[in-house]
Amino acid sequence: MHAHPAAPDVWRITTPLPFRPGEVHAYLVRVEEGRWMLVDGGIGTEQAWAALAAGVAEAAGGWGGVALHLVTHMHLDHVGLAARALGAAPAPLAMGALDAERMASAAADPAGEAAYRAGLLRRAGAPAEMVRLVEAAQSDAQGLAPTVAADVPLHGEGGELPGARGWRWIWTPGHTAGHVSLFRPADGVLIAGDAVLPRITPTLGVNRQRADPVGDYVAALDRLAALAPAAILPGHGAPVGPERIRELRAAAEAETEAVAACVEAGPATTWEVVGRRYPGRELATSTRMLALRETRAHLDRLAASGRLELVPGPDGADHFVRSA
Ligand SMILES: [Zn+2]
Numbered sequence: 001m002h003a004h005p006a007a008p009d010v011w012r013i014t015t016p017l018p019f020r021p022g023e024v025h026a027y028l029v030r031v032e033e034g035r036w037m038l039v040d041g042g043i044g045t046e047q048a049w050a051a052l053a054a055g056v057a058e059a060a061g062g063w064g065g066v067a068l069h070l071v072t073h074m075h076l077d078h079v080g081l082a083a084r085a086l087g088a089a090p091a092p093l094a095m096g097a098l099d100a101e102r103m104a105s106a107a108a109d110p111a112g113e114a115a116y117r118a119g120l121l122r123r124a125g126a127p128a129e130m131v132r133l134v135e136a137a138q139s140d141a142q143g144l145a146p147t148v149a150a151d152v153p154l155h156g157e158g159g160e161l162p163g164a165r166g167w168r169w170i171w172t173p174g175h176t177a178g179h180v181s182l183f184r185p186a187d188g189v190l191i192a193g194d195a196v197l198p199r200i201t202p203t204l205g206v207n208r209q210r211a212d213p214v215g216d217y218v219a220a221l222d223r224l225a226a227l228a229p230a231a232i233l234p235g236h237g238a239p240v241g242p243e244r245i246r247e248l249r250a251a252a253e254a255e256t257e258a259v260a261a262c263v264e265a266g267p268a269t270t271w272e273v274v275g276r277r278y279p280g281r282e283l284a285t286s287t288r289m290l291a292l293r294e295t296r297a298h299l300d301r302l303a304a305s306g307r308l309e310l311v312p313g314p315d316g317a318d319h320f321v322r323s324a
Contacts, residue, residue: 003054021237094169299320
């Protein structure tokens with residue numbers, strides 16, 4: 001069994017990931033008799049493809065019924081099989097406009113991407129060695145998510161989803177700038193992508209597209225809470241209830257305070273704040289990069305609200321200081 005009923009006319013197809021959290025869910029939604037929408041897919045490995053194809057065969061009788069593709073966000077565990085799924089089932093691909101733009105510009109200018117990452121690390125006060133480690137991890141990930149172009153870029157805060165009657169899309173930025181979730185008002189089913197996850201909090205990170213990803217995320221959670229969803233189907237893990245939205249909102253606010261408390265101990269670069277936040281912890285390169293981007297997002301938020309001051313250092317690193 002690869003396809004599991006998750007809600008009326010919604011099947012969950014779980015595919016393996018070569019890294020934590022170990023698996024990711026795609027959802028196959030029957031939008032009308034014989035017409036299906038595929039939400040996400042999995043990472044671009046043969047094992048993930050085999051699991052996805054088996055699930056599509058079980059629920060929809062094969063790729064022929066897939067009439068719409070939707071990608072919740074551009075991370076490789078969600079978009080990685082999109083190119084291959086489009087090949088198997090040529091049909092429009094819908095995606096948040098900001099993620100579609102991000103994917104296109106990353107593909108068009110890989111050197112610019114590497115320069116952006118190096119700049120982030122320099123401003124974070126990271127050791128030079130970290131740049132090399134990050135670029136090595138980046139090249140390992142190459143090929144796990146071939147670039148796709150959105151036929152239906154979703155602009156705005158939400159609306160009807162063309163080709164999927166009864167479903168609305170909702171802009172849920174934070175985890176990525178263009179993240180979208182899907183909602184069926186008739187019975188309150190929410191396909192959340194990584195906007196709402198059980199047990200873990202979605203990573204948030206400083207980026208070029210949005211000034212305040214943490215504030216964006218809190219606002220997105222408020223939009224989701226206002227829908228009063230009855231059942232939330234996440235991108236990873238088991239379904240959750242609407243109370244999880246409140247928990248995640250509180251966790252995001254608490255993280256801003258935890259980062260502020262780290263600067264109370266004295267002026268610090270982002271690198272040093274991460275060291276204070278996770279004392280004595282060995283962080284793998286990818287985890288440390290996520291921690292740096294997320295911590296920087298909280299630091300920027302604190303600076304924007306006037307609680308911290310950003311003082312550029314002579315070494316190119318930004319230092320954060322408690323406001324007088
Ligand atoms: Zn994910």
